[in-house]
Amino acid sequence: MTTRASSLDLGYSFCPNDTFIFYALAHGKVPSPLSVRERLEDVETLNAFAREGRLPMTKISYRAYFDVMDEYVALRSGGALGRGVGPLVVTHEPLTSLKGKVVASPGALTTAELLLRSFEPTVKVVRMRYDEVMPSVARGDVDAGLIIHESRFTYSSYGLSKFLDLGAWWEGETGLPLPLGAILVRRDLPRATQLGLQEAVRASLRYAWNHPAEPRDYIRAHALEMSDEVMQAHIDLYVNDFSIDVGEEGERAVRALQRRAIEAGVTKPSDLPLFLE
Structure with a gap:
């Protein structure tokens, strides 16, 4: 201390x-x-x-x-x-489901990863610093990426598309x-x-x-x-x-x-x- x-x-x-x-x-x-x-x-x-x-x-x-x-x-x-502040799941190639997919995550202790696992427990997570997630998705290293912070404003510049808004999912589930x-x-x-x-x-x-x-x-x-x-x-x-x-x-x-x-x-x-x- x-x-x-x-x-x-x-x-x-x-x-x-x-x-x-x-x-x-x-x-x-x-x-x-x-x-x-x-x-x-x-x-x-x-x-x-x-x-x-x-x-x-x-x-x-x-x-x-x-x-x-x-x-x-x-x-x-x-x-x-x-409200409207949640992490997004983005992809480079179209997906119909996250079941069993490899998803880049900004960290095991982030609220974002907890939400992702609540939404789809079968995902396989690869962890990296948050600013490395979008480049990893764009290169095709992973099936999808879990993005936080300013990435929600810039993902399209990497040629990525929004697959899921986990904040909207949370609000729909809880009303909170x-x-x-x-x-x-x-x-x-x-x-x-x-x-x-x-x-x-x-x-x-x-x-x-x-x-x-x-x-x-x-x-x-x-x-x-x-x-x-x-x-x-x-x-x-x-x-x-x-x-x-x-x-x-x-x-x-x-x-x-x-x-x-x-x-x-x-x-x-x-x-x-x-x-x-």
């Missing part, structure tokens, strides 16, 4: 929704009980870090969160949850928004610090909404080869009212996803509260 009395390490992804939300907090623009040192990694690396307890505050896939609840609790602010990622803090941090960090994340998001031009260079610097249009579309899609507070509907959605993970045998039940109370 890398903490000091006056600061802490915060892990989040390179994706525009995260850099948009955390710009103000990482740059000291809003009040916080502790100053923050940013640690930017892809989401599956952050998932692995959380399993090791390496960061006191971190972004994580909801699927991965269910495995580390003994050590971490989710903030009500800063996460990614919504889809939980993708949460912001966690360690449960052993003082409660006052946890609550202060939660409010700092909210303040950071509000700052970005009120000063949208200010974080643009920071977001662009971490957005790989993304165009400004894709970058803004990403923010508009993934940053929403659920990012300010998960709310009662969001909590129900997370509990529904947790039940799916338990039923699939990939995580164990927990009696601990999911969110900071």
Whole structure:
């Protein structure tokens, strides 16, 4: 655990929704009980870090969160949850079914892979970093690819077609928004610090909404080869009212996803509260 009395390490992804939300907090623009040192990694690396307890505050896939609840609790602010935000399954050649097909996945601990296996348990998964999935499908290395983040805006440029929207499938199955990622803090941090960090994340998001031009260079610097249009579309899609507070509907959605993970045998039940109370 890398903490000091006056600061802490915060892990989040390179994706525009995260850099948009955390710009103000990482740059000291809003009040916080502790100053923050940013640690930017892809989401599956952050998932692995959380399993090791390496960061006191971190972004994580909801699927991965269910495995580390003994050590971490989710903030009500800063996460990614919504409608129309789900991972897509894309193909290069037409398919009629995913039964027994080889699918490139961005990681075992991603919410996306949990949804894929819930939809079609017989798929054979090949795991790779999320930005390697579309090239793999385009080359014909796999039958299909499971794409997340900004890939939903760019897959057509690889000559790929949408086979399935797993977010739409989830919404049809449950009537609930889809939980993708949460912001966690360690449960052993003082409660006052946890609550202060939660409010700092909210303040950071509000700052970005009120000063949208200010974080643009920071977001662009971490957005790989993304165009400004894709970058803004990403923010508009993934940053929403659920990012300010998960709310009662969001909590129900997370509990529904947790039940799916338990039923699939990939995580164990927990009696601990999911969110900071």
